[in-house]
Amino acid sequence: MRPAVAAKDKKPARSPKSDLSVRSEEKSSDLLERKCSIASTVGILSDAWAFLVIREAFFGARRFEEFRSGLEISRATLTDRLRRLTQEGILREASYSDTSSRVEYKLTKSGIDLYPTFMALMQFGDRWLDPTDGPLQLIHEDCNCVSKPLVACSCCQKKITAREVTYLDGPGAGVVGAETNARRTRRTVDDFMRGRPSSVSRALEVIGDRWSFLIIREAFYGAARFDQFQAELKIASNILTDRLSRLVDRGVFKKRKYQSAPERFEYLLTPMGADLHGPIMMMMAWGDRWRAGGEPPMLLKHSVCGKIFTPTVVCNRCGKPIHAYAMKYRMRYDPNKFGGRKSSRAVPGRV
Numbered sequence: 001m002r003p004a005v006a007a008k009d010k011k012p013a014r015s016p017k018s019d020l021s022v023r024s025e026e027k028s029s030d031l032l033e034r035k036c037s038i039a040s041t042v043g044i045l046s047d048a049w050a051f052l053v054i055r056e057a058f059f060g061a062r063r064f065e066e067f068r069s070g071l072e073i074s075r076a077t078l079t080d081r082l083r084r085l086t087q088e089g090i091l092r093e094a095s096y097s098d099t100s101s102r103v104e105y106k107l108t109k110s111g112i113d114l115y116p117t118f119m120a121l122m123q124f125g126d127r128w129l130d131p132t133d134g135p136l137q138l139i140h141e142d143c144n145c146v147s148k149p150l151v152a153c154s155c156c157q158k159k160i161t162a163r164e165v166t167y168l169d170g171p172g173a174g175v176v177g178a179e180t181n182a183r184r185t186r187r188t189v190d191d192f193m194r195g196r197p198s199s200v201s202r203a204l205e206v207i208g209d210r211w212s213f214l215i216i217r218e219a220f221y222g223a224a225r226f227d228q229f230q231a232e233l234k235i236a237s238n239i240l241t242d243r244l245s246r247l248v249d250r251g252v253f254k255k256r257k258y259q260s261a262p263e264r265f266e267y268l269l270t271p272m273g274a275d276l277h278g279p280i281m282m283m284m285a286w287g288d289r290w291r292a293g294g295e296p297p298m299l300l301k302h303s304v305c306g307k308i309f310t311p312t313v314v315c316n317r318c319g320k321p322i323h324a325y326a327m328k329y330r331m332r333y334d335p336n337k338f339g340g341r342k343s344s345r346a347v348p349g350r351v
């Protein structure tokens with residue numbers, strides 16, 4: 001099966017779970033959604049404040065006041081997000097020194113491993129949302145080149161596109177209880193743009209909230225019609241209508257009439273929407289590594305090389321995988337205007 005990019009007459013493409021039809025006949029109180037490693041990553045990154053705290057950590061922020069000065073964030077909100085990110089294993093507390101009881105916050109291995117996902121989102125933002133060449137220039141130390149990282153197949157190292165990837169059930173395939181609709185709002189979408197100019201922020205702002213992420217994910221799995229999104233996500237009609245129309249406004253989907261009486265539309269990924277495939281696949285890879293207990297719910301097959309692969313962010317110049325500690329930045333803005341964090345490194349030193 002292929003993703004629904006500009007697909008025409010589509011029957012619901014096989015989704016990665018095979019029990020969809022069974023599920024849609026279940027009692028409506030039985031809200032299940034497929035297990036998916038993307039959802040766990042989205043749960044972290046779709047919270048604007050959590051995302052911004054992680055971003056500042058990549059720019060070298062460690063101490064409470066360093067996060068605060070870069071983000072115009074209230075003490076209560078910052079305290080809450082630092083605590084949550086610590087509980088989730090993204091940050092860890094470390095003492096300032098032997099003589100101080102105060103703590104600073106460092107990225108853990110799983111936190112640093114979000115870096116390729118950030119890179120994929122940044123490149124998307126640079127390509128589609130920034131009229132200049134992006135606020136940051138990246139220098140890959142392995143090859144000493146200005147780099148525009150891309151999402152590639154771990155087997156053949158070629159750039160992956162939505163059309164060349166198929167989805168298979170993995171060892172962790174199954175369903176879990178769906179989140180209730182009421183708990184999530186899109187209220188915080190505007191907050192993504194706080195602080196320094198950032199193509200990652202722009203990308204996340206365009207995508208929107210958790211529901212919007214999941215709607216885009218379903219589009220990659222083959223959903224295009226209202227009923228298909230609803231059957232997969234168990235999402236309230238008013239929320240789905242709202243998110244689809246927002247995603248059309250932002251240029252992720254285009255709306256096409258497929259029936260006149262009554263009038264019905266389907267939602268197809270635009271070229272820009274289809275280009276979100278790389279970032280979304282990187283989110284899946286992170287969730288597989290850190291949240292799936294060694295059993296990925298889904299496997300990805302690359303039609304170009306025919307192999308099951310892991311999406312990897314590689315340097316477009318030398319083809320090597322990108323690691324946070326091997327990247328330097330050149331900023332095209334004045335960092336002093338945004339709290340003064342001006343580390344030219346993603347992660348100072350190796351962790």
Ligand SMILES: [Zn+2]
Pocket residue numbers: 153154155156157158302304305306307309
């Ligand atoms: Zn391949």
Ligand SMILES: [Zn+2]
Pocket residue numbers: 140142143144145147315316317318319320
């Ligand atoms: Zn390189």
